[in-house]
Amino acid sequence: MYRTVEALLGAKGRSVFSVAPGVTVYDAVSTMNQHDIGSIVVTEGDRLLGIFTERDVLRRIVGAGVDPQRTLVAQVMTPNPITIPPYITLQEVVDIVEEKRCRHLPVMVGSRVQAIISLRDVTRWVAESHREEAAHLKSYISGG
Numbered sequence: 001m002y003r004t005v006e007a008l009l010g011a012k013g014r015s016v017f018s019v020a021p022g023v024t025v026y027d028a029v030s031t032m033n034q035h036d037i038g039s040i041v042v043t044e045g046d047r048l049l050g051i052f053t054e055r056d057v058l059r060r061i062v063g064a065g066v067d068p069q070r071t072l073v074a075q076v077m078t079p080n081p082i083t084i085p086p087y088i089t090l091q092e093v094v095d096i097v098e099e100k101r102c103r104h105l106p107v108m109v110g111s112r113v114q115a116i117i118s119l120r121d122v123t124r125w126v127a128e129s130h131r132e133e134a135a136h137l138k139s140y141i142s143g144g
Contacts, residue, residue: 005093005107005117006086008125014115016106018043019052021074025061028052028073038120039104041113042077048113050077053104083108086115090122097122 018041019028032040032054039053052073060076061068083106084093097103097119107115 002089002091003125003129004087004089005084008090008117008121009086009107009115011125012115012117012121016041016113016115018113019073020044021049021072021077023073025052025057025066025068025071025073025076029057029068037116038118039116041081041106041116042073043113046112048081048083048106048108048111049074050079051081051104051106051116052077055103078102081106083113084117085109090125093117093122094119 015035017031017035017037019031021042021044028040032038032052039051041048042050042052056076056078057068060066061071066076081104082096082100082102084096086107086109093105096105103119105117106113107117
């Protein structure tokens with residue numbers, strides 16, 4: 001858990017998908033489905049305005065009975081999301097997620113979004129690290 005976000009991004013990749021604030025929720029969800037992602041950043045030019053997630057769809061659209069084809073993503077996004085730099089540790093990411101109750105964090109370098117990290121990304125990374133460590137120890141113990 002002392003690895004950095006940068007190390008995770010090296011394995012995961014840095015793809016960032018975004019929509020403009022004037023896009024409908026329907027179109028934003030279509031983009032999310034097309035790319036099999038759970039969140040999308042809302043930007044104007046290079047400026048981060050907010051983040052729109054699956055949870056927003058459930059609570060602010062479906063739960064509120066709002067028409068996704070008539071609602072703009074800017075009306076239901078989370079504005080000014082919590083962001084992180086690439087040099088913090090995965091343990092710090094977990095601490096932020098637990099404290100702030102968010103599952104997706106834009107990774108920023110300066111004022112630009114470089115990637116998005118999800119709680120699932122961190123969980124996968126930790127699980128894979130444990131598998132690799134177990135395999136290494138098994139090989140060491142068996143004299144391999």
